[in-house]
Amino acid sequence: MLRDLVVRNRSYRGYDRSQRLSEEELKEFVDLTRYGASSVNRQALKFHIASGEEEVKAIMPLTAWAKGLPDLNLPYPGTEPTAFIVICIDTSIGSINEYLRDVGIAAEIILLAAVEKGYGGCMIGSFRKGSLKELLSLPEDIEPNLVLALGKPDEEIKVVEAVDGNTAYYRKGNIHYVPKRKLSDILV
Ligand SMILES: Cc1cc2nc3c(=O)[nH]c(=O)nc-3n(C[C@H](O)[C@H](O)[C@H](O)COP(=O)(O)O)c2cc1C
Numbered sequence: 001m002l003r004d005l006v007v008r009n010r011s012y013r014g015y016d017r018s019q020r021l022s023e024e025e026l027k028e029f030v031d032l033t034r035y036g037a038s039s040v041n042r043q044a045l046k047f048h049i050a051s052g053e054e055e056v057k058a059i060m061p062l063t064a065w066a067k068g069l070p071d072l073n074l075p076y077p078g079t080e081p082t083a084f085i086v087i088c089i090d091t092s093i094g095s096i097n098e099y100l101r102d103v104g105i106a107a108e109i110i111l112l113a114a115v116e117k118g119y120g121g122c123m124i125g126s127f128r129k130g131s132l133k134e135l136l137s138l139p140e141d142i143e144p145n146l147v148l149a150l151g152k153p154d155e156e157i158k159v160v161e162a163v164d165g166n167t168a169y170y171r172k173g174n175i176h177y178v179p180k181r182k183l184s185d186i187l188v
Helices: 002-008 023-033 053-062 097-116 129-135
Strands: 045-050 083-090 120-124 142-151 156-161 170-172 175-180
Touching: 002 097, 023 045, 023 083, 023 097, 045 053, 045 097, 053 083, 053 129, 083 097, 097 120, 097 142, 129 142
Parallel strands: 156 175
Antiparallel strands: 045 083, 083 142, 120 142, 170 175
């Protein structure tokens, strides 16, 4: 059921590194994005798949995690993601601003596909773009816009109701809590 997938699709920041995604699986996820909506059907997105241990290790320090929990330094050592998919905008097709929504659509498709296969991930918008572009030797026109971390989740996350409009996520014990606004609060 789509509802179950969407609810299970949380932002995971700790992974079981003994179970890695294969290059094939990652390609399948990217392949699915081709069926997603695309502004004026320009299909301006390009994807870099990183699944090799060395490359994943090199990308990791360029990403920033859980700014809302700065003391925790997530992911904890040994629980890092085992793959990344970098979603890029091909600026030879159009400007970055034109395709930001396409990036979100593709990201959600990939994460839902990963969850369906028993994996999970986290969107990382906070990353060192210049350094990543250089590391991946991306051509001038290809602008990395969103990084998807992926792996086998090894965390308990609970969705709770936001109280008094407070949406800050928090941890108690080992459980990560994500407050979501009520339906009645988001209808205008
Ligand atoms: C566009 C976007 C960028 C994000 N960037 C980061 C990020 O840089 N680092 C991070 O740890 N989480 C990032 N997140 C994950 C959010 O923090 C997460 O979606 C939010 O806390 C709600 O949790 P949930 O995804 O489990 O519902 C990002 C989410 C979105 C939609």
